[in-house]
Amino acid sequence: MTTPGFHRHRPVIARNGGPVPVRVAVRLRPFLDKDQQEKGSTVRGLGERALEICNWRNEQESLKYEFDAFYDEDTSQDKIFKSSVQNLLEHTLHGQNASVFAYGPTGAGKTHTMVGTSEDPGIIPRSVYGVLNAVAKERGSEDGEWTYTIGISYLEIYQEKVYDLLETKNHDLQIREDRDRNIFIPGLSEKTITDFQQFEKHFVPASQNRTTASTKLNSRSSRSHSILLLKVVKTQQVPPYRQLTGKLYLIDLAGSEDNRKTGNQGIRLKESGAINTSLFVLGQVVDALNSGQARIPYRDSKLTRLLQDSVGGTSHACMIVNLAPEESFYTDTYTTLNFAAKSKQIVNRPFTRESMVRPREVLKRPADSVTDAVSKRVRIEDPCTPTTPAVVQTPAKPPAPFLSPLLRRQDKFETSMVDRLEKLETAILARMRRESVLTTANRASVCGTPGQSREVLLQKLEDSRKQLRELKEQQEQQKAAVDTSKENEPPMSMNLTSDVLFKHSTSFIRRKKAADSKKPKAVVSPVRAGPLKPLNLDQESPDVQFVRIIKPKDTVQTKKEEVKWQLESNPELQEKHAAGVLEVLNSGKLKKLTSLQCVGDKRARLILGWWQMNGPFKQVEDLKTIPGLPSKTVDNIIKGNLLCFGLTS
Ligand SMILES: Nc1ncnc2c1ncn2[C@@H]1O[C@H](COP(=O)(O)OP(=O)(O)OP(=O)(O)O)[C@@H](O)[C@H]1O
Known part of the structure; x- marks a missing residue:
């Protein structure tokens, strides 16, 4: 999302911050059934951060865990929000990403924590309200130099497919990564909100679209992982026209399910399989991060691909781990706590995403902006204040450079191509400026009238566009040539070096380094044979034969x-x-x-x-x-x- 009236013209600048560990807080839900309460809770709090459960291997012992926070069954939604989530919100106003996700077994209170009820709202509504408030406060403290745009998207991952909850016709959406390593979903709808009522207008019906069903353990069990994405774009209205984009991911995971207890069958069992598999991959991601492996299996499930930024990525993250006190949940509690303990070790590296934008108004009339250099009042809509749009003055000097049509679509090009186009554009602009000065000084003698001067410049502009078109055609031809040469690639036995194969390749076509044909190639993968390993168990007496x-x-x-x-x-x-x-x-x-x-x-x-x-x-x-x-x-x-x-x- 770019702010209306603006166009991004510089790639994202990433300012790295220091490492920040994932915050892990544990929340214990109250008993739902009085009879169960009499049996006692399997989880006991030990102050504000620690808890213990009994050891299943030895009932005389207990297992103790320490996290960033422990919230007992009496803790209010407000306290959890204020102590674990509120301080993350400000990052989204400063170009950084933040994520909050609820993890835990089915029926332990994840949806209650994230969504809550209208009487007792959870983290999602509180966070949206918090961001809207923070924006209003920040806007009030400065003199209209910045505008703010807040957009929401809402999706669910159901059986390894991404569904848009705001626009139900969008389903099975693909997940992609851009060259700045941002994960994004093409086709996912985004609604701009300016106040909390607008948020509710979109969010409430969209929540009904989420797939839920009744299982033995939860009468309204979420059968999918859901993610609400709140995007805050902050745009400077005066030079240097900075733009900061921060995202807040609010994630309600589906619960891990032990199907020996849920009694799931048919479609419920299939759903459960997809849920457990994705959570299993999440566990593998956490293990890989903790053991410093080179390959983190983010791509092994849609969930981990989307959480790439939150787990071991560039976002400030908080995991709320939900536990149930009932004895029947003991095994889930134990495994969930072990997962939480592992996740505590993950360190994220948040950074600020900033780009430079130019007002579109200027883009539309390149010649005007260069030759006339008149100050224009451009109305730039600020969706946060629809009734009083910000009014800013575009700079008269230096004239804002135009963007060539090709460059406007720079996202589709490789970086070096864009660099070349930018250099070309700068050269043309410099020349135009020189000539503009010349025409002003010698207007009468060189061009005669201002109208003629304009014609000359327009002609130059047309020429430069032609050059760019040619450049693009050249690029396409080279790409086609390389593709053809790839298709007709001779067998490796032919003595063709990579130089010959790619002699036409240019820097803007990035490719994998061609294999060194001189190197001997393995035809079959080697088989690893190992000796039989004896089992490390108590040995039976040799006279008793198995x-x-x-x-x-x-x-x-x-x-x-x-x-x-x-x-x-x-x-x-x-x-x-x-x-x-x-x-x-x-x-x-x-x-x-x-x-x-x-x-x-x-x-x-x-x-x-x-x-x-x-x-x-x-x-x-x-x-x-x-x-x-x-x-x-x-x-x-x-x-x-x-x-x-x-x-x-
Ligand atoms: N802190 C709490 N206070 C009161 N009731 C709660 C609390 N947490 C959960 N509940 C209740 O427990 C039940 C199960 O909670 P919830 O649906 O949030 O579980 P879940 O973890 O999201 O389950 P699933 O993974 O199956 O969707 C609901 O009826 C909910 O209202």
């Missing part, structure tokens, strides 16, 4: 026919070993998991991730519910471990 090789009773051995030997497993030991494997699976340690047969680093991470999201495995076969682990692989893991342990013991 499997015996037996001869089938009914086999009649003939000379020609060989006996088909069979394996008979010892059921007692099988059970014992299964318990041992289960213990490893629930150890929560990557190293222990990789000690299992058929489990490498990648599978261990998948298992660990599932365990963190869903709690302890009840049986070894639960491995089959892990997304990304096919049941055949799981069978191999189970067989491999039970058998290997039997043979090595």
Whole structure:
């Protein structure tokens, strides 16, 4: 969104700030049912920042956690907003991004925290109100030098598809990243708001569009992740016409669901699968950030792609972790707290996004602005004050340079192309200015009349446009030539170096460096063979065999026919070993998991991730519910471990 009447003419300038950790606050919701209350809460607060839950491995112990804030069941929406969210809002007025997101199991109070009710509004309405107020306050403290535009967009991610909640006809929208590494969604509608009533007018019906359904754990369960985006564009009305763009992401995540408890089936189960998978990827993103991996799997789900800025990105972020006190939520509480503890370590690096704009009014009449250099009063609409639009004076000197039609569409070009066009434009302008002075001084002798002077300039302008058109055509031809050469790329055995292939390439066509044909290329990926790893469990006594090789009773051995030997497993030991494997699976340690047969680093991470999201495995076969682990692989893991342990013991 650019401010009406203005056009961006310089790419975004990023001013880096220091690292800022993600703020993590935990909120415990009250009991919803009196009967449950009598059983007592599984979460106990320990002051304003810490809490404890009992240890499922040893009931005599408790597990303690410390966060930036702990809000008990009596904490009001107002207090949560004021202590965790309010101070983030001002960043959006200064060109920085901020995000608030509610995380937690289904039914723990995320939507209540983010949206709330009309009597007790949550973070979203309070934040919008807060931003509108902050803008009004800031505008009141300066003399109309800046105008403010506030826009809202609202979307949901339902079953890995992005839906526009403000314009329901827009669905399955794509997520893109621009060259300034901003994530954006082409086609997502944006409504400008000037007051809270306008916000409500758009937000309330849009919230009805969100997909909710009744599950065993929540009668109005959100089946999607929703994101309200509030964009504040602040534009300077006098030179140097700075423009600051800040965004506030308010995110209500769908809850993680244990389908053994929800009883979900059919479509609900499918929804739940999509929700759990995206939250699982979120967990992987957090792990990758914490372990300093080079590749962060943001692209593995739509949710993480959209949260790229909030988690390990450039935004100030606050995560509100919602917990439920009921005993039935214990496993969810445990896994949620572990996720929250990991997220606390994430550090974001917010920066200011600033660009320079030029009034459009000037763009429309390039010749006028250069030759006449008259001061014009340009009305620039400020949507925050529709009744009294800001009136500013455009500068008479130096004349605002025009933008060539090509340059106006600079976003579509590679940077170096834009640079070249800009240089060309500057040169033309300098020449025009020189000649403008010349025409003023020698008007009578050189051009005769001002009308003629104008004609000369217009002719020059037409020439410069022609040059730009030619430049663009050249670029397209070169691009086409490169594409064709790529299509006809000869097999690697031909002695063509990258220089030959790309000899026509120009700097503005960026490409991957062509592979060095001299380097020997791997035809097949090498197979890694490792020794069988013994399971790190208590060893059985060697005389108790896990499997015996037996001869089938009914086999009649003939000379020609060989006996088909069979394996008979010892059921007692099988059970014992299964318990041992289960213990490893629930150890929560990557190293222990990789000690299992058929489990490498990648599978261990998948298992660990599932365990963190869903709690302890009840049986070894639960491995089959892990997304990304096919049941055949799981069978191999189970067989491999039970058998290997039997043979090595
Ligand atoms: N702090 C609170 N005070 C009073 N009631 C609450 C509070 N938090 C949640 N509730 C109530 O608990 C129920 C579940 O809350 P909510 O729908 O917000 O859960 P959720 O985490 O968003 O669930 P889902 O992920 O399934 O959408 C609702 O009836 C809500 O009104």
